[in-house]
Amino acid sequence: MDPIQFARRLLGATLTVTGEEGSVAVRITETEAYGGSDDPASHAYRGPRLRNATMFGPPMHLYVYRSYGVHWCANVTCGEDGLPAAVLLRAGEVTGGHGLAEGRRGKVKKQNLARGPGNLAQALGITGEDDGLELTGDGRVRLHLGPDPSPDTISAGPRVGVSKAPDHPWRFWLTGDPTVSAYRRAISR
């Protein structure tokens, strides 16, 4: 599927991760689309590498990479087998397993538990070991798509933290949601 369409489709979806300590569920409120050889900001732009192998695999799988040495970031692949495309999960609202999420994140406001890609992955307990997991089965990580969100609740803007292709408005979020990350405040105005 086209990553841009898929990024919008993922808004409002619920991602559940079950570990030994229990489950944490997150309602996704912010996403970013990444393509393949046509997207200079994508990890897949320069072709397949060890790190991005999952992006070239089948759709509806979890692609996890390490960012700035310390953080994990979670993506959902959406391209057919061999065609790289993925959607980065940038922020969400914790809807289940608050205690577990708080234990992992430390003392932060509830709305900030899964605010930002690194924090979202940490609250859910996602690490590099989860790279390549299937999302449609009943495994450790499950994605539950909700109804297609109506377009007038979605805002779009340039992607965050990306130096290339800044003119691509491929970041999407639910308008006005308090859990959306705001490092680069009000962009597309």
Added chain:
DNA sequence: CACTAGATGCTCT
């Protein structure tokens, strides 16, 4: 509140 700067480790040049 708004903004800046540094930590941190892996990947590619």
Added chain:
DNA sequence: GAGCATCTAGTGA
């Protein structure tokens, strides 16, 4: 050796 799909603490208004 540079450049990151980042986060937090700290400063100044």
